[in-house]
Amino acid sequence: MSTRHVPVVERIFRANEGVAAEVRALCRQHQVALVNIMASPGAGKTTFLLATAHRLADRVRIGVIEGDVASSVDSDRVRAEGFPAVQINTGGGCHLDARQVRGALDELDLDALDLILVENVGNLVCPVGFDLGETLRIALSSVPEGWDKPIKYPAIFERVDAVVLNKIDLLPYLPFDEPQFRRLVAGLNPHAPILSVSSTDGSGMDEWTTWLGDQLPK
Amino acid sequence: MHELSVTESILDIVCRHATDAGAQRVKRIHLVIGDLASIVDDSVQFYFDFLSEDTCARGAELVFERIPTRLACRTCGHGWLPDTGDWTCPRCGAVGAQVVAGKEFYVDSIEVE
Secondary structure (H helix, E strand, O other): OOEEEEEEEEOOOOHHHHHHHHHHHHHHHOOOOEEEEEEEOOOHHHHHHHHHHHHOOOOOOOOEEEOOOOOOOOHHHHHHOOOOOEEEEEOOOOOOHHHHHHHHHHHOOOHHEEEEEEEEOOOOOOOOOOOOOOOOOEOOOOHHOOOOOOHHHHHHHHOOOOOEEEEHHHHOOOOOOHHHHHHHOOOOOOOOOOEEEEOOOOOOOOHHHHHHHOOOOO | OOHHHHHHHHHHHHHHHHHHOOOOEEEEEEEEEEEOOOOOOOHHHHHHHHOOOOOOOOOOOEEEEEEEEEEEOOOOOOEEEEOOOOOOOOOOOOOOOEEEEEEOOOEEEEEEO
């Protein structure tokens, strides 16, 4: 039997991108912004997300989607602090995808929300490739991880709308070269603002929430 | 690490196009993967051998075309291939590079019979 060559040229992420477009349309219809927060495990995503939510709560109605390999530790914590939360357990999956987020949206009252903060699975590699239909993508990095993360994981820093450097209250104790970190991020992504914060002592959180508030649909 | 779900997508695409082409069997699959796509060839092959068992792509050979990351300086326009994540322009020292290539990730073609 003769062999034939069949041209395909189809993006492998196309199925995910289709569902992401659905998520985007749904969010637009309900006038809710979706923010995808990506970081390593231990960067302080949940604490940062809660500190953000509390600061905005007087003017913005906030919901949360928590992505983890297992457990409802994070969503329980978010609910305990007064915000509606949906937990996605990926069961070993290293990232969230659009289908999971689409499912989670059904469990939230979208008309009662202005902003949904999505905490992706802790991982600097895999979440980057999967469009969730988000309005904004944020990379959260933290001082204890070291200033060299942009050299080792360029893709995540290159594809976000803002980079937040967390745990700056630890700068006096750790050999973190902040100017070098900023230079590397600017090299990868000259348009992304770099906001330095401490979720625990509150430094820089006003600048960050002001920036975030400015990006939300009016 | 997400090569399992990615390999399922590859198999879906391949089998759909093979059926459309009226093919009995897929012999070879040409994939184009940019270095920024964070996909490991060996891992895709491993999952593929396992997942394709009961499909028309069983035993097909995966051919990977890797596209290196190529950058262009936003200041002086110089093009280069970075060997680390430090994207400082080697010619003018400016920070702020644009990705010209390296994000590709698609099924280019299949060979069928």
